[in-house]
Amino acid sequence: MPTAHTMPMEMLTRKLDSITRLGEAERSALLSLPHTVRSLPARHDIARFGDRPSHCCLVLQGWVSRYAALSDGDRQILSFYVAGDMPDLQSLHLHRMDHNLATLTACVIAFIPHDELRPVLRRHPDLADALWRDTLIDAAHYRERITSLGRRQALGRVAHVFCELYLRQRVVGLATGPSCPLAPKQSELADALGLTSVHLNRVLRTLRQRKLVTLTGGVLTIEDWDELVTVAEFDPTFLHQDNDAPAIHEAAKIA
Amino acid sequence: MPTAHTMPMEMLTRKLDSITRLGEAERSALLSLPHTVRSLPARHDIARFGDRPSHCCLVLQGWVSRYAALSDGDRQILSFYVAGDMPDLQSLHLHRMDHNLATLTACVIAFIPHDELRPVLRRHPDLADALWRDTLIDAAHYRERITSLGRRQALGRVAHVFCELYLRQRVVGLATGPSCPLAPKQSELADALGLTSVHLNRVLRTLRQRKLVTLTGGVLTIEDWDELVTVAEFDPTFLHQDNDAPAIHEAAKIA
DNA sequence: CGGCTACTTGAGTGATTTCAAAGGTGGTGG
DNA sequence: CCACCACCTTTGAAATCACTCAAGTAGCCG
The missing domain is CATH 2.60.120.10 (Jelly Rolls)
Incomplete structure (x- = not known):
């Protein structure tokens, strides 16, 4: 390989x-x-x-x-x-x-x-269109982040970004089971989600206690995908993975 | 005409x-x-x-x-x-x-x-590139909004969006003097900035009292551009108005 | 004038931040 | 092999920014 x-x-x-x-x-x-x-x-x-x-x-x-x-x-x-x-x-x-x-x-x-x-x-030009489309998907991610920052509170924001990063890695083969790498440290996640690292840490504890996800040593483990999606109000439409819809819907079964 | x-x-x-x-x-x-x-x-x-x-x-x-x-x-x-x-x-x-x-x-x-x-x-293809560029500028606006929502507090957010909307209208000729139309109602601005309309209203009062901007009857009037830019931490780079740099730098003089 | 809708203000509450300090963990050098 | 340091994570207590709830005002149109 x-x-x-x-x-x-x-x-x-x-x-x-x-x-x-x-x-x-x-x-x-x-x-x-x-x-x-x-x-x-x-x-x-x-x-x-x-x-x-x-x-x-x-x-x-x-x-x-x-x-x-x-x-x-x-x-x-x-x-x-x-x-x-x-x-x-x-x-x-x-x-x-x-x-x-x-x-x-x-x-x-x-x-x-x-x-x-x-x-x-x-x-x-078909290739140009494909790359244009890629930049438009990038913009779709931004829109979803705006919605998170503007209208979700900390718990939902963190749950949402975990759903996103897990699925994005599944689609390119970087996650197969219920776990995936998650390199950003707590302070970096906090900087991405408009929170302080102190508060992010408390939110992670809540997610752990409610048995939704665990983040340790750079590995994210999904324990209850359905409940995580509910808390996050997560809808994968914005990922625009038209060719990988199965991969996304399988996530629920595996995690 | x-x-x-x-x-x-x-x-x-x-x-x-x-x-x-x-x-x-x-x-x-x-x-x-x-x-x-x-x-x-x-x-x-x-x-x-x-x-x-x-x-x-x-x-x-x-x-x-x-x-x-x-x-x-x-x-x-x-x-x-x-x-x-x-x-x-x-x-x-x-x-x-x-x-x-x-x-x-x-x-x-x-x-x-x-x-x-x-x-x-x-x-x-040059036209396709121009439109591609337009969608990329849209994405640049999203990025700036993310920064606002994530790291600026209410006063800065409101000041920032006023700077943006004023300049964007200047560039296409919809604003000449220190005023421009601003159609969104307070509740709509609040929905854009991740605030409640109650809090947005209080922020508008502060901006009015500090003599930075006034918003009445769908008209935004800039009273102190330099100070507004300072409060907003506004940098027009993200607008990517490469061909209209003068219009942007003139804003400071006129408003 | 009555009935909308948008705007404005006050008082109390709550989510998140700030400040401060205590554990962990991994790497490095003695 | 251990001591030490740097960095990350975790927790507590107090402060703050923004929200919720509630009421009142202003303007507009029929």
Whole structure:
């Protein structure tokens, strides 16, 4: 079985398969994209506010976060990315970064030059559409986060993000049973959910006591999927995993 | 001077001019797009959760809101749109609505069939890129809202959304002096900012007393732009109005 | 004038934060 | 192998921001 390191672009076709239907021409165009693979340490900025990136990046291993830094030193984590995600696609059309992109854990990341990607997208408009769609799904995730922050209280917010991160990993094969990796530390989850790490910790205790989920040592274990979904008011529509509906509906049975 | 009603697509070229550079071929392709213009009453759903829209819509007059409805009857307003915006562009690639789109005020809206738009975008990839860019800017607005909801308290949130809505209208010519229309009612602003209308009302009083802004009768008047920007921690980078930087920097002088 | 709807204000409550400090755990060097 | 340090997690008590409930005012339209 090829490792992420040896077949980077295969990671991408697999991800895109979950959200769209690629033709053979598009698939092979993707697989032959020039790219550079780099290993980065944890907590390393990939792109900073104000930068003008010249490459898109594809996560092969590890977790990446997108975050905004506020003047008072606070930060808001906007989203998490796992293997298969292209967190930086937007830089193709938004030339100046309005936030930061950084590794959360040690990562292996493939960098694809804009100048190589652009002509390929011109020759394969279906591929361009697939990537456009990917950025629109990213936006759908943002919308769901807004709803969480605006209208759910802490318990629901945490339950909701756990549902999301578990399913997103299931779809790309990073979770099979009731458990999945969950790299963000409590303080990072808190920064993503608009909570303090102190309060997040209390919410985790509640979830543990109510036997819904457990988070220990970077592993999330779902103990009662149905109840978790209820607490979160979770509806997977926003994931737009049209091609993987079964994977999502199976979650209820397995976890 | 042509009214919005007689020259709908011109509205769109003007909006796109503010975020990208269109060639003549793209411009005329836009202007000749088939479309239907309709007048809709206030509070009218344009597309509902679960729908599969067959048209994109372009706002010609009035205010439109995107919102999520929660099971307990609460709603979260995700964004506001004004004349020139195409709130429904994403439906080109995300086939099932994961939220709702509705008029806030009485509106005039142009509907463009997907089936007409798609081939035009294939013939004019630069135009497709411009619209892709537009959806990416929409996502940038979401990110900024997440930051507001997660890390700013009520006063900053309200100040921030006022800065945003004022500038967005300036750029398309809907605001010239220190005032601009602001159609959302207090309860709607509250639903957008994750506040109760009671608390929003108190925040408005504070902003009024501190002589930063006044909101009366659907008109927002900026009294102290610099101080408002400070309270909001507002940075216009996320608007990505690369072609209208002057308009944005002038705001400080005029308001 | 009556009946809407939107806005405004007060008083009490509650969810989350702040401040402070005590456990765990893993890595490093003596 | 243990001591120590750094970082993360956990808990307690007090403060605060925003919410809930409730009532009252203002404006608009028939």
